[in-house]
Amino acid sequence: MRIFVCIKQVPDTETKIKLKADGSGIDEAGIKWVMNPYDEFAVEEAIRLKEARGGTPIVTAVTVGPKSRCSDALRTALAMGADDGIVVDAPYETDTFTVGRLLAAAIKAEGTADLVLTGKVAIDDNASSVGQFTAEFLGIPHTSVVSKLEVKEGHVIAEREVEGGTREVVRLNGPCLIAANKGLNTPRYASLPGIMKAKKKPIKELSAQTLGVEVSGKVKHTNFQLPLEKPPVKMIGGDPSAQAKELANLLMNEAKVL
Amino acid sequence: MxxxxxxxxxxxxxxxxxxxxxxxxxxxxxxxxxxxxxxxxxxxxxxxxxxxxxxxxxxxxxxxxxxxxxxxxxxxxxxxxxxxxxxxxxxxxxxxxxxxxxxxxxxxxxxxxxxxxxxxxxxxxxxxxxxxxxxxxxxxxxxxxxxxxxxxxxxxxxxxxxxxxxxxxxxxxFSLPPADTKTTVENVVQGAVGKIDLTEADVIVSGGRGMKGPEHFKMLEDLAATIGGTVGASRAVADAGWVPHSMQVGQTGKTVAPSLYIAAGISGAIQHLAGMSGSKVIVAINKDPEAPIFQRSTYGVVGDLFEVVPKLTEEFKNILK
The missing domain is CATH 3.40.50.620 (HUPs)
Incomplete structure (x- = not known):
């Protein structure tokens, strides 16, 4: 059994975002990079599947991005317990369509995937698209926002969240892609021996060129802007009755949102 | 064209x-x-x-x-x-x-x-x-x-x-084109029927740790029902099991952008702000005047939410009836 986990390296939530002077993108200087939190659920699930099967499935972590820094995210996955890694060297700005193409090509180059896992969304671009692009390019079904997964012989049963807290139980036959939601598991921290072992695990370097994928992309982000300054908060004083009255009045007559 | x-x-x-x-x-x-x-x-x-x-x-x-x-x-x-x-x-x-x-x-x-x-x-x-x-x-x-x-x-x-x-x-x-499907939906477990999903709600009333327990969320539901809103929650509250994860707003929950977001007893951790700062009007009700949520809010009420929220519901009931 071969499991692929697609991960992305993203700026830590606490990181301050600064823009390049010409507005063509963000200034990456000083950013702390981490593995996308939703991808941690995917890595954890892959390792649990491996452990539950006596360690026989091979878990490969794959990422697309600048190899100089993205290899760190792969090392984290390897330290958690993945067997090997693949980094497809590409600019951080690569669009979701092309990332999907590159991930699918990298996986195909390795042979056949029995299961592909990823996070339901990356917290930097909030696109929630790469998993679906990858699945379509691999020609396999997918399901997203998965909070419970059972891998059986030849099929999987996934529980996913849909609108208004409704849950669906979905069966996917054959190889498939699962995009993880919070709740799927609790990701482990890499242990010290895990971190030591990860240093010796292989990371393969690929590029769009070696994979034969066109990278001109379909969409491009331009004209970056910081949000407008919010006007200062209006504090409402008085006793609770006065506060409630004034707040209701402001919402109805000043903000006009009700 | x-x-x-x-x-x-x-x-x-x-x-x-x-x-x-x-x-x-x-x-x-x-x-x-x-x-x-x-x-x-x-x-x-x-x-x-x-x-x-x-x-x-x-x-x-x-x-x-x-x-x-x-x-x-x-x-x-x-x-x-x-x-x-x-x-x-x-x-x-x-x-x-x-x-x-x-x-x-x-x-x-x-x-x-x-x-x-x-x-x-x-x-x-x-x-x-x-x-x-x-x-x-x-x-x-x-x-x-x-x-x-x-x-x-x-x-x-x-x-x-x-x-x-x-x-x-x-x-x-038009008819469904023939498609080879490997997917089947085996079961659908209905959530609250007819409830608008948080991501689409125009008004959200969210509760945090300041709610002190799941039994008090009824108070937020009353306010939400009065002003046509949906109830959300902070991560702390979802993690504690007071409400299902589907109600969580924030980085590992839902990203929402309603016209009105009322945060009751939510201090405003960066992960929460990440999920709701796109809201048009933000109201914070919190007893701690130093809570970071106030810096992102349009209107702020420093006070006991157990007093303010029911009074606000009552106020709206009078105005909107």
Missing amino acids: AKILVFCETQNDQLKKGSVELLCAATKSQGEITALFLGPQGKAAAPLAGQFGATSSLVCDDEKLSSYNPELFCAAASQAIRDSGAEIVLASTSMLARDLFPRVAAKLDCGLASDCTQLEISGNAVKARRPLYSGKCSAEVEFINSPVKFVLMRPNQLPVSDPQSGKSAEVKL
Whole structure:
């Protein structure tokens, strides 16, 4: 059994975002990079599947991005317990369509995937698209926002969240892609021996060129802007009755949102 | 004149607000508008798209689409896009559309801009803007070499015009193209029936640790019911099991952008702010004047939420009755 986990390296939530002077993108200087939190659920699930099967499935972590820094995210996955890694060297700005193409090509180059896992969304671009692009390019079904997964012989049963807290139980036959939601598991921290072992695990370097994928992309982000300054908060004083009255009045007559 | 296909979603035989917003935006651009409805549940609302500018509604009412199957929905949507000759496809960033359309875009060799908050269409040109890094900045989306431009809009971002009563879209049924499906929906466990999802809600009342226990969420439900809102929660509260995870707003929960967001007893950790700072008007009710939530709020009330919230509900009951 071969499991692929697609991960992305993203700026830590606490990181301050600064823009390049010409507005063509963000200034990456000083950013702390981490593995996308939703991808941690995917890595954890892959390792649990491996452990539950006596360690026989091979878990490969794959990422697309600048190899100089993205290899760190792969090392984290390897330290958690993945067997090997693949980094497809590409600019951080690569669009979701092309990332999907590159991930699918990298996986195909390795042979056949029995299961592909990823996070339901990356917290930097909030696109929630790469998993679906990858699945379509691999020609396999997918399901997203998965909070419970059972891998059986030849099929999987996934529980996913849909609108208004409704849950669906979905069966996917054959190889498939699962995009993880919070709740799927609790990701482990890499242990010290895990971190030591990860240093010796292989990371393969690929590029769009070696994979034969066109990278001109379909969409491009331009004209970056910081949000407008919010006007200062209006504090409402008085006793609770006065506060409630004034707040209701402001919402109805000043903000006009009700 | 661009050919625009608007994917419409419905609830209780009515168009969802997000879909109406998209129809209105498309109408403003003077494009040729076709509405798309997938599944038997959409059929009743299909003529209504005409009230907001659609000339026709494509409907696939196959029973196989009564629950969401990505492969079948993808096959039907791709067929409709090809048949209508659409150059621009608009949909809401709903749970369903955000799952479906990347797959459709991949199939048609096109690009997609998800979770946009600004949209202008003139002729064939699409100008969309989307927040990045949890709203710490935003960027414009430029389509390159994408025969169909897919834009998913966050609900509650675009103005809606009044329906033109008497107008009706011509309903054209089409059949589900044959698709080899490896997916089956085995079971659907209904959440609260008829409840609007947080991501689409126009008013949200959220509770945090300051609520002190799950039994007090009734108070927020009362306020929400009075002002037509949906109840949300902070991560601490969802992690403690007071409410289901589906109600969590924030980085590992849902990204929401309602017109009004009321945060009761939420201090405002950066992960929470990441999920709701796009809201138009933010109200914070907290007993700690130093809580970071106040810095992001429009209106702030320092006080005991157990006193303020019921009084606020009462106030609205009087005004809105």
